[in-house]
Amino acid sequence: MSGYRTWLREKNFISGQWVGADDGATIDVTNPASGEVIGTVPKAGEAETLRAIDAAQSAFPAFSGMALMDRLGLLWKLHDALMDNQADLAELLTVEMGKPLAEALGEIAIGAQYVRWFAEEARRAKGEIVPAGVNGRRILVTRHPVGVVGMITPWNFPSSMLARKLAPALAVGCTVVAKPATATPYSGLAWAALSEEVGFPSGTVNILTGSAKEIAGAMMARDEVRKITFTGSTAVGKELIRGSADTVKKVSMELGGNAPFLVFDDADLDAAVEGVMTSKYRNMGQTCVCANRIYVQSGIHDAFVERLVERTRAMKVGDGREDGVEQGPMIDMEAVEKVESLLADATSKGAEVAIGGNRHALGGQFFEPTVLTGATQDMAFAQEEIFGPLAPVFRFETEEEAIAMANDTVFGLASYAYTTDLARAFRLNEGLQYGMIGINSGLITTVEAPFGGVKESGMGKEGGSQGLDDYLDTKYVCIDGL
Helix, strand or coil, X not given: CCHHHHHCCCCEEECCEEECCCCCCEEEEECCCCCCEEEEEECECHHXXXXXXHHHHHHHHHHHHCCHHHHHHHHHHHHHHHHHCHHHHHHHHHHHHCCCHHHHHHHHXXXXXXXXXXXXXXXXXXXXXXXXXXXXXXXXXXXXXXXXXXXXXXXXXXXXXXXXXXXXXXXXXXEEEEECCCCCHHHHHHHHHHHHHHCCCCCCEEECCECHHHHHHHHHHCCCEEEEEEECCHHHHHHHHHHCCCCCCEEEEECCCCEEEEECCXXXXXXXXXXXXXXHHHHHHCCCCCEEEEEEEHHHHHHHHHHHHHHHHCCCECCCCCCCCCECCCCCHHHHHHHHHHHHHHHHCCCEEEECCCECCCCCCCEXXXXXXXXXXXXXXXXXXXXXXXXXXXXXCCHHHHHHHHCCCCCCCEEEEECCCHHHHHHHHHHCCCCEEXXXXXXXXXXXXXXXXXXXXXXXXXXXXHHHHXXXXXXXXXXXXX
């Protein structure tokens, strides 16, 4: 066996064993570029999840008590295993998800970087000694792993989304029960195979596929699961937050986005167009941080649209494994139909299609990269995530107007702005209600920085020095009589 099938696992990994669902039920996994069934994965539910939680709970004392450098040594090996197998893992990702191979290679690489970053950062998870107000007393603040962590990850970045949850959890000594998305389970199960290969103790990493409702329900019900981390829709995130109340779990949520992309008259026009191309069309527009609303100041609007249309027309659409392909298929027909619905809503309200606007001639789940002009705040995509290759361009006159329109949403994940005015950049930092802001950059995700939003885009941070916080409990110890 060679290529991506080296890492394709069709069983769940629970307590160090590869197992199917108790009743033998399976789920077909298809290649969105061809519709071909790649294979099957178990359709597990509550009973299998409870066993995985038991395994993680049993493994926790020894794993959290392991010598720090021994535990981090396993993470270093995991980093190396990812990079040694980068090409095969990237092909597996492309086959099940559809993104171009170049993007998949980058996703495997940043996943490995998250592992390396947190292996380093865990050595700096320091407590402190606080000066006491009473003589003969010492105040100690210490940090400890929360315990078993339940993880639920999405289909659009099926490897790196798990990386930035697994890496900090394992680095500080937590054990894991993870559920990858049903549409893209193989990249998640590959992490189990990698963890097995490098020698993580049995029960430390448990990954299972199946019913989202049953698996998440079992995670929420069990006291032993002390933290839930979720990346996905705001609607599901709210349900999980409600469900966490009965057992008072820690939660971290990376939820929906509605990213504004502001282009001011003083912007570098070519750089701004390239920034939009990078942000909007990455992963076929199926990212929570991609440009959802492109606001362009009047003085530069027409020239910007002309160049954006020109660059969009030049994009190569096809199977992500073909050379030079920049746009693969969408994940499923429901996603295609959503883009069509948003497009119909916008054109009915006066927007015009500058390029694209149809299902692609390749058929199936391929859709033409599309630019719309004349977008306005009453159109559905002003409030909803598009999650597709549709780029609506809005016109604005003043900085104050742009900020007001940008903030006119319940979401607050990522935002972008192109300007050469340094004072404006600082005003945008103050005025934009977003957890992440890219000034003159359309690609801002990096392991060294905290990733996360405000408002209804979630809570908690992934990446950066802050990325360990949600996997640690803080204790205060008062020692008297000294």
